[in-house]
Amino acid sequence: MSVLSSNSVFTSLLQDGPFAVSNDVFNLSHFSVETREWVKSLQQHSTNRAKYRALRSQLFEFLGVDSIDQIESLITNKRLCQERSERALRLLGNMFGINGNLNEIKSRVDEYARTADTVISSLKNKILSPYASYIESTNEIVVTNNPVELLLIMFNNQYHKKARFEARRKVLLMTLAGSIDQRERETDVENKFSAFLVFLNGYVWSPNLKIGELDPVFLHSTHHTEDYCCDSVSVLTPQQAKLVVPVKWEKLTLVKRRSFTVGCKKIPIYVSIRKKPPEAKVLKLLRKNEKNPGVAVDDELGLMAVLDSFSDVKAFQQHLTRSASNAHSLMVLEDISDTLIEHTQYHSRSTGSSEKTAMMKFFARLGGMRVEFIIHTNQTWLNYMYQEDVAHNEYEVKRMFDTGVIELLFPRGIYHLDHLKTRNEMIQFFRKQIES
Structure with a gap:
């Protein structure tokens, strides 16, 4: 479901409805033509009326006021604003289960603000990098981390429409970051990630390897002229790679591999291990049109592995099961999908994904953890990197635009983006970057 739909849980950011940020702040407590038109707009959708009442109640309680008129006194009275800010921090601390004194709560809320800023900067620096000047945030909003001050900016006509929208956006993103932090503390994800690394180093990788020891090789690949899918791939040592000068439709890709041992056979494997950072989880909540990380974020811990052949993939899967048993845990595989076999289509519920994507994907439950595994062969991983309509950078663009997240965060009327x-x-x- 698009976050731009009438049933979006992020209605407060939509610029084509009753919650849109206008050019000037208008006082809803005073009768005017503008107020009458706004009420008429609100009455068109019963859900919007309910959301407005809920938002108004939350806002008044958070600011400690009884009406919109009283908000003006908080804007002009710095001492009163400071008192309400301290009260608001205690409310947030209790809501998100933050233990500690006021300074400790403030420090945690500042982290939420930094995550909110990072969400925007991560988009600006990657999938919207050529448009960085279009979407750059207002300085005054970036340096403001106090949620009360951000809310007051929304009602302060001295601030431009763009700044008032960004204050609202930052408060929403901070709220999502707080929910994610609470979920991580409840599920103890930091310790689980450390335990996962201990499991891999202690039971999965070859015992004669030092922790972090990697063997660099190059994948020399040729690609189809129509869609840049991988036709063939060979593994070269760094010395062999120096003798290769890639021509058009060829790639030379560096990978640094570990290994695991099955019987007497040492099998090389390229591995990328990750704990999804808070800003990535915030973006996933937005894409899924969901505010509950317990529902939307099921891939906090993940491992992507690339092996030379499909037989090596099967050997690795079996090796994982035996390794878990050696670590005194049963390993159960859940939600398995396998499109590594030729002519098998990939069926994903994720917006922007291509049915041409080939991979093995499953969740492994072991040692009190649930870890997402994505397994590739060299050829399917190169397609994941380079193939038209499959490449991950293209997928990132499609899912962020097609779910409506980009338009939600950077509405056309404010940021002038088509x-x-x-x-x-x-x-x-990204295609030009790949094929150059």
Whole structure:
């Protein structure tokens, strides 16, 4: 479901409805033509009326006021604003289960603010990098981490429309970051990630390897002229790679591999291990149109592995099961999908994904953890990196635009982006990077 739909849980950011940020702040407590038109707009959707009442109640309680008129006194009275800010921090601390004194709660809320800023900067620095000047945040909003001050900016006519929208956006993103932090503390994800690394180093990788020891090799690949899918791939040592000068439709890709041992056979494997950072989880909540990380974020811990052949993939899967048993834990595989076998289509519920994507994907439950595994062969991983309509950078662009997240965070009327045109240009931008 698009976050731009009438049933979006992020209605407060939509710029085509009753919650849109206007050019000037208008006082809803005073009768005017503008107020009458706004009420008429609100009455068109019963859900919006309910959301407005809920938002108003939450806002008044958070600021400690009884009406919109009283908000003006908080804007002009710095001492009163400071008192309400301290009260608000205690409310947030209790809501998100933050233990500690006021300074410790403030420090945690500042982290939420930094995560909110990082969400925007991560988009600006990657999938919207050519449009960085279009979407750059207002300095005053970036340096403001106090949620009360951000809310007051929304009602302060001295601030431009863009700044008032960004204050609202930052508060929403901070709220999502707080929910994610609470979920991580409840599920003890930091310790689980450390335990996962201990499991891999102690039971999975070859025992004669030092922790972090990697063997660099190059994948020399040729690609199809129509869609840049991988036709063939060979593994070269760094010395062999120095003798290769890739021509058009060829790639030389560095990978640094570990290994695991099955019987007397040492099998090389390229591995990428990750704990999804808070800003990535915030973006996933937005894409899924969900505020509950317990529902939307099921891949906090993940491992992507690349092996030379499909037989090595099967050996690795069996090796994982035996390794878990050696670590005194049963390993159960859940939600298995396997499109590594030729002619098998990939069926994903994720917006923007291609049915041409080939991979093995499953969740492994072991040692009190649930870890997402994505397994590739060299050829399917190179397609995941480079193939047209499959490459991960293209997928990132499609899912962020097609779910409506880019338009939600950077509405056209404020940031002057033609979203469809920008989407297509960014896909071509990444294709040019890949094929150059």
